[in-house]
Amino acid sequence: MDNGNSPLVSVIMPVYNGEKYLKEAIESILGQTYKNIEFIIINDGSKDRSIHIINEYIKRDERVTVIDRGNKGLLKSLDEGILRSKGEYIARMDADDVSYATRIEEQCSILYKNRDIDIVGCHFEKIDANGNKIGIEISPVEKDDILFKLTYSVPFAHASVMIRRSVFDKYLYSTVGEWCAAEDYALWVAAYIPHNYFNIDKVLFKYRCHASSFSYSKQIKLFSDANQLSNNFYNRFKREYFNIIDDGLKRNSPYAIKSLSQIFIMRHGDRMKAISLLAKNPFVIMDFLFFVIKYIAKYLYSLFCEIRYIMSSNKT
Numbered sequence: 001m002d003n004g005n006s007p008l009v010s011v012i013m014p015v016y017n018g019e020k021y022l023k024e025a026i027e028s029i030l031g032q033t034y035k036n037i038e039f040i041i042i043n044d045g046s047k048d049r050s051i052h053i054i055n056e057y058i059k060r061d062e063r064v065t066v067i068d069r070g071n072k073g074l075l076k077s078l079d080e081g082i083l084r085s086k087g088e089y090i091a092r093m094d095a096d097d098v099s100y101a102t103r104i105e106e107q108c109s110i111l112y113k114n115r116d117i118d119i120v121g122c123h124f125e126k127i128d129a130n131g132n133k134i135g136i137e138i139s140p141v142e143k144d145d146i147l148f149k150l151t152y153s154v155p156f157a158h159a160s161v162m163i164r165r166s167v168f169d170k171y172l173y174s175t176v177g178e179w180c181a182a183e184d185y186a187l188w189v190a191a192y193i194p195h196n197y198f199n200i201d202k203v204l205f206k207y208r209c210h211a212s213s214f215s216y217s218k219q220i221k222l223f224s225d226a227n228q229l230s231n232n233f234y235n236r237f238k239r240e241y242f243n244i245i246d247d248g249l250k251r252n253s254p255y256a257i258k259s260l261s262q263i264f265i266m267r268h269g270d271r272m273k274a275i276s277l278l279a280k281n282p283f284v285i286m287d288f289l290f291f292v293i294k295y296i297a298k299y300l301y302s303l304f305c306e307i308r309y310i311m312s313s314n315k316t
Helices: 019-030 050-060 074-084 103-113 143-150 165-170 173-177 183-191 216-236 238-250 254-266 268-280 282-315
Strands: 009-015 037-044 064-069 089-092 119-127 133-137 162-164 197-208
Touching: 009 019, 009 074, 009 103, 019 037, 019 050, 037 050, 037 074, 050 064, 064 074, 074 173, 089 103, 089 165, 103 119, 103 162, 103 197, 143 197, 143 238, 143 254, 162 165, 173 183, 183 216, 216 238, 216 254, 216 282, 238 254, 238 268, 254 268, 254 282, 268 282
Parallel strands: 009 037, 009 089, 037 064, 119 197
Antiparallel strands: 089 162, 119 133, 119 162
């Protein structure tokens, strides 16, 4: 694709007290091989030097603009940036992450050449607070695997995606996720139709992992909301799911196996279907049991958080 007559890409990046990693995040976008971008940064009431750093880049590069105002939260910041934007495609970015230099070019190319695809992500590198590599997260590439993963989790790193503007003509973050602690999952569940999501089979993004700062109450809500979204998605696409799950198990897809473990645990009415599929594909049973144990451990941790929260509330 020739940058001279290429679609405008709007990069939306909310910032709240993000001075520590902000320069690295901004420079990773301004250094993209794809040049036809507008970079909209929403300073969401930061109390550190974030706005001063942003203003330095506004002076250097006319593609950078800022929305500077009091704190309204992530969802309203994202929606405000989207409504202000002019691009045909909208790329997400977070103020503590890093985009590889070809990320925008490669994602834009997928959307430009494939009108049936609405959202494109990629594999991503996990880094720690100091930028050291922790590992690589492989996102589902097969289209059926994306559906399988949506039955229990998100198929993308939120800030690594590029989204066709038409998605936001139907959905905004605040309309689909305002009630929810898992706002990205809420959008992916709402906007999905079979085969309109895609992941590039390449690492194009660095996702910074921080020690969890969630309170017990937030962790409880996150777990509960994610389960509700998972149920909503499964109920919408149950027929499609059972049309493709056997093929997924036959190719030993970890996403198919994990999704079946969730169905076995959470959807009592379909438990016999899950057992029947396991009987047809006995070679996946060990992986299936591993995911069952892992989910039970996650549930027990959520229960522990709830008990701790109740005990701390009673003390006050």
